[in-house]
Amino acid sequence: xxxxxxxxxxxxxxxxxxxALILGxxxxxxxxxxxxxxxxxxxxxxxxxxxxxxxxxDALKTAITAHxxxxxxxxxxxxxSNEVDRLEFRAFVISAxxxxxxxxxxxxxxxxxxxxxxxxxxxxxxxxxxxFQITEQNLHGTLVRAAQRNEYYPxxxxxxxxxxxxxxxxxxxxxxxxxxxxxxxLDSPFIVATKTLQSMQFPGKDSGALVTLPxxxxxxxxxxxxxxxxxxxxxxxxxxxxxxxxxEALAHLPGQLNEILITEVTDSLEEMPLYHYTTDGQPVANxxxxxxxxxxxxxxxxxxxxxxxxxxxxxxxxGPGSFTRTGLGAEWATLTVGLLFTGxxxxxxxxxxxxxxxxxxxxxxxxxxxxxxxxxRTEAERxxxxxxxxxxSVPDAILMANEEGKIILGxxxxxxLFGYTQQxxxxxxxxxxxxxxxxxxxxxxxxxxxxNPQVHAMGSSLDLWxxxxxxxxxxxxxxxxxVEGHEGVTVLATVRDITExxxxxxxxxxxxxxxxxxxxxxxxxxxxISHDLQEPLRMVSSYVQLLAKRYQDRLDSDAEDFxxxxxxxxxxxxKLINDLLAxxxxxxxxxxxxTVGCEAILEQALANLKVAMExxxxxxxxxxxxxxxxxxxxxxxxxxxxIGNALKFRGEQPPKIHISARKNGEFxxxxxxxxxxxxDGLEISNLQSEISxxxxxxxxxxFPIQNPKSAEWVFSVRDNGIGIxxxxxxxxxxxxxxxxEKEEYPGTGIGLAICKRIVERHGGRIWVESQPGKGATxxxxxxxxxxxxx
Amino acid sequence: MTSPGLCKRMNILSVEDNPGDxxxxxxxxxxxxAANCLHVVQDGMEALLFLHCEGKFADVPRPDxxxxxxxxxxxDGREVLAEIKADEQLRKIPVVVLTTSQxxxxxxxxxxxxxxxxxxxxxDLEDFMRVVKSIEEFxxxxxxxxxxRDG
Numbered sequence: 001x002x003x004x005x006x007x008x009x010x011x012x013x014x015x016x017x018x019x020a021l022i023l024g025x026x027x028x029x030x031x032x033x034x035x036x037x038x039x040x041x042x043x044x045x046x047x048x049x050x051x052x053x054x055x056x057x058d059a060l061k062t063a064i065t066a067h068x069x070x071x072x073x074x075x076x077x078x079x080x081s082n083e084v085d086r087l088e089f090r091a092f093v094i095s096a097x098x099x100x101x102x103x104x105x106x107x108x109x110x111x112x113x114x115x116x117x118x119x120x121x122x123x124x125x126x127x128x129x130x131x132f133q134i135t136e137q138n139l140h141g142t143l144v145r146a147a148q149r150n151e152y153y154p155x156x157x158x159x160x161x162x163x164x165x166x167x168x169x170x171x172x173x174x175x176x177x178x179x180x181x182x183x184x185x186l187d188s189p190f191i192v193a194t195k196t197l198q199s200m201q202f203p204g205k206d207s208g209a210l211v212t213l214p215x216x217x218x219x220x221x222x223x224x225x226x227x228x229x230x231x232x233x234x235x236x237x238x239x240x241x242x243x244x245x246x247x248e249a250l251a252h253l254p255g256q257l258n259e260i261l262i263t264e265v266t267d268s269l270e271e272m273p274l275y276h277y278t279t280d281g282q283p284v285a286n287x288x289x290x291x292x293x294x295x296x297x298x299x300x301x302x303x304x305x306x307x308x309x310x311x312x313x314x315x316x317x318x319g320p321g322s323f324t325r326t327g328l329g330a331e332w333a334t335l336t337v338g339l340l341f342t343g344x345x346x347x348x349x350x351x352x353x354x355x356x357x358x359x360x361x362x363x364x365x366x367x368x369x370x371x372x373x374x375x376x377r378t379e380a381e382r383x384x385x386x387x388x389x390x391x392x393s394v395p396d397a398i399l400m401a402n403e404e405g406k407i408i409l410g411x412x413x414x415x416x417l418f419g420y421t422q423q424x425x426x427x428x429x430x431x432x433x434x435x436x437x438x439x440x441x442x443x444x445x446x447x448x449x450x451x452n453p454q455v456h457a458m459g460s461s462l463d464l465w466x467x468x469x470x471x472x473x474x475x476x477x478x479x480x481x482x483v484e485g486h487e488g489v490t491v492l493a494t495v496r497d498i499t500e501x502x503x504x505x506x507x508x509x510x511x512x513x514x515x516x517x518x519x520x521x522x523x524x525x526x527x528x529i530s531h532d533l534q535e536p537l538r539m540v541s542s543y544v545q546l547l548a549k550r551y552q553d554r555l556d557s558d559a560e561d562f563x564x565x566x567x568x569x570x571x572x573x574x575k576l577i578n579d580l581l582a583x584x585x586x587x588x589x590x591x592x593x594x595t596v597g598c599e600a601i602l603e604q605a606l607a608n609l610k611v612a613m614e615x616x617x618x619x620x621x622x623x624x625x626x627x628x629x630x631x632x633x634x635x636x637x638x639x640x641x642x643i644g645n646a647l648k649f650r651g652e653q654p655p656k657i658h659i660s661a662r663k664n665g666e667f668x669x670x671x672x673x674x675x676x677x678x679x680d681g682l683e684i685s686n687l688q689s690e691i692s693x694x695x696x697x698x699x700x701x702x703f704p705i706q707n708p709k710s711a712e713w714v715f716s717v718r719d720n721g722i723g724i725x726x727x728x729x730x731x732x733x734x735x736x737x738x739x740x741e742k743e744e745y746p747g748t749g750i751g752l753a754i755c756k757r758i759v760e761r762h763g764g765r766i767w768v769e770s771q772p773g774k775g776a777t778x779x780x781x782x783x784x785x786x787x788x789x790x
Numbered sequence: 791m792t793s794p795g796l797c798k799r800m801n802i803l804s805v806e807d808n809p810g811d812x813x814x815x816x817x818x819x820x821x822x823x824a825a826n827c828l829h830v831v832q833d834g835m836e837a838l839l840f841l842h843c844e845g846k847f848a849d850v851p852r853p854d855x856x857x858x859x860x861x862x863x864x865x866d867g868r869e870v871l872a873e874i875k876a877d878e879q880l881r882k883i884p885v886v887v888l889t890t891s892q893x894x895x896x897x898x899x900x901x902x903x904x905x906x907x908x909x910x911x912x913x914d915l916e917d918f919m920r921v922v923k924s925i926e927e928f929x930x931x932x933x934x935x936x937x938x939r940d941g
Contacts, residue, residue, distance in 0.1 A: 531861070531891045538890065538913050539810040545915035546817070574913055 019350050026342025033338045038331030053258065053301030053316035056250050056279060060260065060314055061305045063249035067103060067240050070096050071211045074106060074236040078215040084108070086127045089157040097159060102245035103238055105164055108157035109172060109182070110234035114150055121169075124156065129168060136174030146171040153182065153235065182235060185212040186228050211238045247281025259284055261315035265304070271313060279316075397495040403488050405430045405446055417497055419469035430493075435467045453482030453489060466495065474499050526588065530581050534574060541570035576736075579750035583735065586757040591631045593762075598625035598715075601632060602659060605639035612647050622659035626713055628782050634758045635782075639717075641751040642778050646719035648747065651773070658718045663711050663784065711784045712764065718777040724770040733766065755780070800826040800930045803853035805837040805870065806888075807862050811911065815857065815888075818922035826930060829853060834865025838873060841880050852938070853883060855929050858905070860889040860896060868899055875904040882936045884929055888922075 077092050078084055084092075093106040112120050117134060124132035134154040136146040143166070146152060153172040158164040173179045213236045216222045220231035246260055258279045263271040276284045301316040391398050391411040397418070400409035410425040418425075418433055430446075431439040466476045479494040548555065548563045555563070599622070606613065606620060613620065620643065628635075639659075646657045724732060731737055735753040759766040759780045770776035802819065806812050812830055819828050829850065831837045837858075840847040856874070860867035871887070874880045884906040889896065892910050900908045909925065912918045929935075 527891075527893060530893060534913075535808065535890050538911065539808070541913055542814055542915040542918060543810065546814070549915065571913070 018353070019346050022346045022349050023342060026345055027339065030335055030338025030342055034331050034335035037334035041331050049258075049316075049318055050301050052253070054303065055253050056258065056260070056316055057301070057303040057305070057314045059249040059253055060246060061303075063102065063245050064240075064305060066100065067238065067245065068211060070100065070103060070106075071213050071236060071238045074108075074238070075213045075215050078108075078233070078236060079218065082218070086124075086157050090159050090161070093159045100245075100248075102241050102248050104241045104244070105237075105239040106157075106159050107155050107164075107237040107239070108234060109153045109237060110156050111232050112152040112154060112156075114148065114152070117152060120152075120154070120156065124169065129165075132169050134171045135169050136171050143167075143170065146174055149173060153179065155237075156234075182212060185235060186214050186225065186232065211240065212236070242275050243277050243281035243283060245281075246277050246279060250279045259315075259317040261317055263313045263315065265311040265313060274312070394494075397497075399425075399430070399493045399495065400483070401430050401491050401493065403450060403490070405443075408490065414495070417468075417495065418466070424469075433466055435465050435473050438465060449480065449491070450489070453491070455479075455481045466497075475502050477501075523588075526581060526584055529577055533577055537570050537573050537577070541567055541574070544570070576750075579754075583750055583754050583757060586634060586637075586754055587761055590761060591633060593629050593631050595627055595629045596632050596635070597627045598635070598661065601630075601636045602639050605636045605643060608636075608640050609644055609647060612644065616647050616650055616655055618647055618650075618655040618657060620657045620659070623661060625659070625661050625715075626663075626784075628713060628784065630762055630782060631758075634761070638755050638758045638780070641755050642717045645751055646717065646721055646776075649719075649721040649776075651720060651722050651775075653720060656720045659715065660718075661713050661715045664714050664781070712781045713784055714779055714781050716777050716779050718775065720775040723772040723774050724768060724776050725772050726770070729768045729770060732768065800854040801829060801851045802826055802855045802857065802926065802930075803829045803831065803837070803840060804857040804888075805831050805834070805862060805867065806857070806859045807832050808859070811859070814915075814918055815922055818919040819926060826926065827851075832863075834862040834867060834870040836864075837862075837870050838865065841874065841877075841883075854935060855926070856883055856885045857888045857925070858885050860887060860891060860900070868903060871900065871903045871905055884933070884935070886925055886929065888925070 073096070074093065081088070089108055097103050097106065110120065112134070121133050134146040134152050135143040138144045146154075149171075151173060155164075155168055155170045155172070158168050161168070172182050214228065215233045215236055216228065217231040217233050221227045222231055242262070260275070260277050260279060261273060262275040263273045266272055278284055303314050303316075305312050305314050388411075391409075392413075394411065395413060397414035397416075398409075398411045399407055399414055402408050407425050407428045407430060410420075410422060414425060415421055420428070431442055434442055464476050464478060465473045467473055475498050477496045477498045479496075481492045483490050483492045544563050544566045548560065548567075552560075602622060602625065612618075643657055643659075647655050733752050733756040736749045737753075755778075756766050759782075763783050764781035766778065766780040768776055768778045804812065804815055806815065812832075816828060816830075819826060829840065831840050836847075837856075839845045840850055841853070841856075843850055858867050858871060862870070867887070867889070871885060874883065874885060881904070887900045887905045887908045888911060889908075890911050891897075897908050906929075909921060912921055
């Protein structure tokens, strides 16, 4: 997984690169589209404009042509007639005038030689123009009678006559410029913009166009200029109101307001602006045609038209505000949309990437999780295996039951114990494993248990029984634990076959009973010893004494001796019995231990021996003695016996007895020199008191408490008495063993046996070091439990 | 032996099954200063019959002192003691448990049953006789006994 960090790093990087790429591409594409759109837009506009414009131009052309044709028709009229008088002229042109409102005026300009001036004037006056004369403009601009010249070219017929009363009769020839222009018409039809005729006061002079056609004499040659000049009759003239013409021509066309610029292409191929109108016939104020050309922001459409042999260019210029490339066009929309789209795309892409990344991350996570789950599952499996192994390793039968009381798990031991196979066990109701008589009670208990599940041991005291597959019953002990698992609350039961234990218990109970009985018997035995044996003894003793007393004067010395032996024997018997009783009582009457100071106990023992001590002038010394946990009485007895012996078995000198104690770190198992396996009744009374008096934890010398850490106290009682032969040092502790003649040293020989019993009861041991004639040192150990009770 | 029923001195009832001890007791009392009458029964049943003046003991006097052994045939001394001390009339008679037993449990039992005192029979003859004499003296001369009722 080491490339993950790098990958993680690359992902954002790549992401950004791609994002940037997308953005870039998108922008480029958008821009391209922008331009394309713009182009298309422009084209469309242009085409649209061109369409309109061409329509307009065509219309214009048609109108102009019609206009031109009108003039031609007038000429034709003249060509076709010798004379055309005013009325005829009027009649002819009136209809056209009516038909084409753009034709403002039509005029006939005859060539009037000077000689015919008067005639013409007269004729005109006769036609109705009372004050007709051929006029000219003076310096002030007023119309005055024309000066004499060779030829006059007056405006003779003008229609509509009403409007043109003032100028009728004006001599074109008076204005050289105008004349020149007029004469130019000799070559070709001549159109002149009235603007140029500034000197003339033509109505509508700003918006007019004059078309002039020469009329020649009939059937005269007109090929050469000269011929033309010679044969010139006059001119026909039509004045067109261009604005009107335009308006009229374009009225029926849809379209925005454009401008029409009419230019004339001069011979030098320069364009000379003539007229500048709007498409609704209004002259454009502040016309700066030349500048318009330069203004590329406005669409214009140009078409050439030949009018009266003049080459004109009709320019349709898109009106301000229309067809112009300004501001927010579709291209911008496209661009905006494009950029927006790009942006969105980029965003989307980024989002995608992000999502992909998230997805990838999620996937990685999922993989992780899966791995973890895998691990967990493996763990779980391992755990499960461990569990199962554990289950199988336990010597008890383990069962699990669900809430309905059906077995869901059982280990091998269960199979063995109950005699079912695993398959048979699963799903079996728990009560199937019980004897019938216990089933109802169990079902109720199960309900109780389910309501309040706890760890619950139901044991031998409840006398529970189980049922094997083959129908045999056996006693069991059950331990219940609730287990919370994914299957709900289940119960884990540990079932132990306690048949053996019951048997053992029974055997033990029996044995205890037997022991108890035998102890009772022994108790009785001890009682018998103490009482019933003594009774006859007493009889013997008493009556022998009575005999001696009553018949003493009749008895001889022999008799007295005999009586003495008898009595003595009885007494000794009594003593023996008492000693035996004392010996047995070491354990049967053993009291609970207490922590006592040995010195106090020693004092007590010495107090009991006071008389003997005084008699023998004994000196008893001791070292500081410890505090031990012992049966006080018995320790006193111990000291008393040992010291008493020391006093008894003294030598020549007065007895010097010294008692000391030291601590021994090492604790050894008490070397059991007392053969506990003895079947003497007194050993068993040991056991009895163990059973009946658990407080006095009688230590069985065979099984002393081993505690390596605990120490023991070694007491020593040293005397300067007669000593003991080494070979006897073991046997002197035997019961009733006497080394000496009974006469020399009284005693039954039980003293040391009692000492040994006392010491061993406390878990210690006793031994003697001695040499004959060199006194004896008796050692005994008392374990130091540091507070532990025996 | 003084015949029962006619004694003007104190009456002592000995409940003792051992003839040897009976004799010893007799010997001990005989040597005493007062000529007290000693009555002897050998078992627990007889003891109670005597005390209730029943059967063959219809005319016996009420004893002033009872010497009671514990281990008796037919009815154990402890039972006799219990019965004596349960009886309103008889319980006033001092009972001295005179027995061989030194056993603590016997001593406890006896006192528990309200024996007036407990004496172990000494082994030695001299001691025995002395003790018996002392008992007699103490209980019949030193101690004030409850006055006898009429009848």
